[in-house]
Every structure is written in C-alpha cells, then in structure tokens.
Amino acid sequence: MGSLNIENVKKAFGPVEVLKGINLEVTDGEFVVFVGPSGCGKSTLLRVIAGLEDSTSGRVVIDGADVSATPPAKRGIAMVFQTYALYPHLTVKNNMGLGLKQAGTPAAEIDRRIGIASSMLSLEPYLARRPAELSGGQRQRVAIGRAVVREPKLFLFDEPLSNLDAALRVNTRLEIAQLHRRLKATMIYVTHDQVEAMTLADKIVVLNAGKIEQIGGPMELYNSPANEFVAGFIGSPKMNFVDGARLGETAKTIGVRPEHLTVDAKSGAWMGTVVHAEHLGADTNLYLDCEKAGLITVRIFGVYNAEPGATLYATPDPARTYRFGADGKVLK
C-alpha cells in the first residue's frame, strides 16, 4: 500500500543534468533517507516523486501504478516542506483540512482525522490559531499534521528540520521517528545532515552529483562504505584519508575513522604533534599533524588531556582501516 519504484529517472534543466539515471526501490513501510551535499539532486528527486517537477525521462511508480503523468494531488502523497509552507490566511484546523476538503471528503471525516492528528502531535490548543501566532516548532508540527490527515501512501519530507534550532531539531526528529513507528507508513526524507539520516533511516540513499553512490542501512554504510565519498560523508567527525604512497601502501588512499585510532604518548604507527584539542565531555577530538599521515583527527572516548604542541603517536585499528583504489572504490 505504499511502495515506490523509480526507474532510470533523469532530469535536466536546460543543458545541466541534475539527475543522471536514478534507480531505486522502496518497499511498503520503509523509512528512506536521501542524503548528500547541497546540489547533489536529492531535493529534485523528491520533487520528481511528488510530481512538482517532471522528469526528463524515466518512470515513477507508486503502488504499481505509473504516476509519471499524474498531478501531485492525485498521487496519494503528502509533503512536509523546509519552510513549513502553511497557508497564512487559514487557521491550523483549516490548514490541515484543506487537502481533504479539495478532495471532497465529508466534513465529519475531516474532523475525525484532524482530531487524531492533532492529538498525536499535541496541537489541540492551537487549532483555532493562524500560523503567524505559532512558534517555529509548532508550525512544523502543523505541517506534519497536514500531511498526516491525508493518510497518504507516501510521506515526503524536504529537509523539515533545517529551519529549527538545535534543541527543537532533536525533539522533532524524535517525533518523526515515533510517527513512523505508529503509522507504519512509507516515508521518504531528504536531508543534508548525516546525523538525521543515521538516526531516522531504515535505508539511506547517498547521492552525489545526480547519481546514487550507495544504498544501505545506516550501519551497513558506516561499516562497509562502497567508496571514498560515502566513507567521508557518513560518520562524524569525518573519516581521515591518507595518501597510500606516503605510507608505502599499494592502495591509492587509506581511510580510517577518527574513533578507530588509538593514541599513545610513547610509541605507535604515526608520530604527530597536537594542533588542537576539542573537549566535549563524553569524548575528545584531537587534531594531530603527523609526519607520515598529514593532518588527522582522532576521537577518544572520555576525557583525554593533551596540550597543543605535545607529541603523540596514533595507531589505526588494522581491522577497521579502509583501502581505496584510484577510482575511489573500496579494495577488498
């Protein structure tokens, strides 16, 4: 009741090709996150799914039906926008009910669905207010509520948390995760924030320059990235990349995550000087300028006292070191 197939979708704006042939399968009830740097085409892909942009070629299939020529309102989708996009002249209640009213749903049914959605998102006290009288977090909840009442086959989220402050972002992220668990609906979520992707997704689609780099579960992408781009994009702080030749390796590039390096004051593989130390309480990030490896980041769990200028030795965990070939792909 909520599957999605994207078959060889291409999109070009004039001579600029934004999507270069996307193939993707989403099964019913899955939470899929599109992640990638800005300009990678993730939002465009979402808009093609929504029907707000026509694809240049390829098919979009929702629930077995080709919707490539169906207008957005008839695709059985609902979308939550980054800028909330609430109707400024309507109350919260009418904002949520407008889509159903347009579709000719009976008033009693609209009220019932608004009741359920507003209690789910604790919006009951605000139903009579206009968007201008709400805070940013409340507005985004209304926008989510507007999507929920439509009971769509497919929920589409376009960077819904980007306009919220950090604390609210964590709360709303949690609410979206709970919503997915409760509704068991298929959701597609676009973000440039890999933390959101890791915490929410069943399946992550990493996009770069209009192409899919890798599709997989969060841990799959973390543990076995297919290439250098995915390895660098997933995980924070970013994976360290060292020129293979400098280490006397055959691989073009050696990658090791900051948390898979250990430091010792006396001996180790790479000798370096502490450039800067970030103390976060639960962990400490050290920036080391190494003779062999260049500038690397080391993440140590817990407190570690290191003064800038001190000499330390960093040692990578050999079982968790990635080797990349000249084409950027992982060497087995």
Place this chain on the structure above:
Amino acid sequence: MSTATHSLPRTIGAHVVLLTYTVIALFPVIIVIMNSFKSRAAIFGAPLAPPTPNTFDLIGYTTVIGQGDFIHYFQNSLVVTVASLFFVLLFGAMAAFALSEYRFRGNSLMGLYLALGIMIPIRLATVAILQLMVMSGLVNTLTALILVYTAQGLPLAVFILSEFMKQVSDDLKNAGRIDGLSEYTIFFRLVLPLVRPSMATVAVFTMIPIWNDLWFPLILAPSEETKTVTLGAQLFLGQFVTNWNAILAALSLAIMPVLILYVIFSRQLIRGITSGAVK
C-alpha cells in the same frame, strides 16, 4: 531619550526640509481649493488670500452643479478609472504570475516585450488607436477609454508585480498543488493576498494618470454622453471668456474621488514601498 540617534538640531533640520517640501507640494492644490470658494473679483484681486466673509462665494460650485451634467461626468470618470484599474491589476498580476512561476521557452523575451511599453509612450500611437476604434465602432464609448488605459497601465504593472511574485515562497505554492488546489486558486487565494502591498503601489501609479488624462477622452470619447471630469471642465474654458470660478470648483471636486481611492490604497502602499527593506 537617547541622544545617540536623536540630536535636536538634526531633528529640527529634518523637519524644516520636510515641511518646506510639503508646503511647496501642497501650495497649488490649496490655492485652487481656496479660490474655488471666492467671488470672481476676489480671485483676481487677491489670489493668495483665503476666503473671508466678504469674498466668500459658492457661485463656482452652483455653476458646476447647475450647468452641464457634471454628476454624469464624474460617473464616467469613475467608471473608466475603476474598470481600467481592475483590468490592469487582474491581467497584470496574471501575466506577472505566469512570467515568474512557469518555465517556458521565451519567458524572458516575453517579459521584456511586456515591459517595453514602459519606455514607449502610448500617445505615439494615437492615430492608429483612433482608426482602430473607428473601425470597431467604439468611438464615443467608455469601453474605448477602458481598453486604452488598460493597455497603458499593463507594462508597469507586469514589471513591478513579477518582481514581487518571485519573492512568494515556492514551497507554499507547491503545498497548494499537493493539496489539490488549481493554479487559479493558488493564484487568487495564496499568491495575491501576499503581494497585496505591491498591488496597491501599482494601483496608485495606474490610477492617477487615468483620472487626470485629457488626451484620450478628447480624442476617443468627446461626446456629451461619455465626457470625463477633466474634459467636462474644459466647458468653462472659453476662447474669450473663462469661467474661473467654475473651473476651480470643478477641479476641487475632481480631487476628491482620487484622494479617497488614494487613502484606501496608501495604507497598503507604505508596506509596498518598504517591504523587503525591513524584514
């Protein structure tokens, strides 16, 4: 009171400049209104003096209301102005929406073409317009004036409104599309209310030249039936004798409707001019 942003000499200086400008701008209008309430002898005797009990005379107003069909002229002016304004705003906004919202071949050329009218005065085409109106049998009708004024007002309206329409959030329009609103509903219910201040700006810029125009009423609709106020006031301008009382009274009366329309729009107008400058 903080002195960092408000210094007394500077405040006084600013007020002096602004008051001087206000006096200069209002001077002719006040002279017209003042003299419209005076007798003929007083108008020429002391044109700058306000009416006194001795010189007070309503002869101008009684002439205007008594002679000719001035109420009817007012009606004509109002019909022409309001109808032209309505069409300029409607078609201007629709064209602006299309130019700012849809990607199509020749979009920017079309925008340029529609804006070209700002630079070319419509009066250059008077002869052709007159021929056109004669052929289509529209001479001496208000329709002729409305059509011409709509054409005259559209370029500026399209130009200003399309800039403002570009600022309306795409997400909002897309949310409407997903909720199943038609393009017309999106335009009328979502976009138009958000560009209301700029519509008021365009309305004022469009309205005043239409109300004050003498050229096209004189050429296209000079009949008694279709005379506008500005043309009607010419009645009192004779070759040998000019009835100044009546002309001043007619002009004073002609200010009123346009002033009322201006007041209605101006509350929106302030926001139109400053929007974007301050968030």
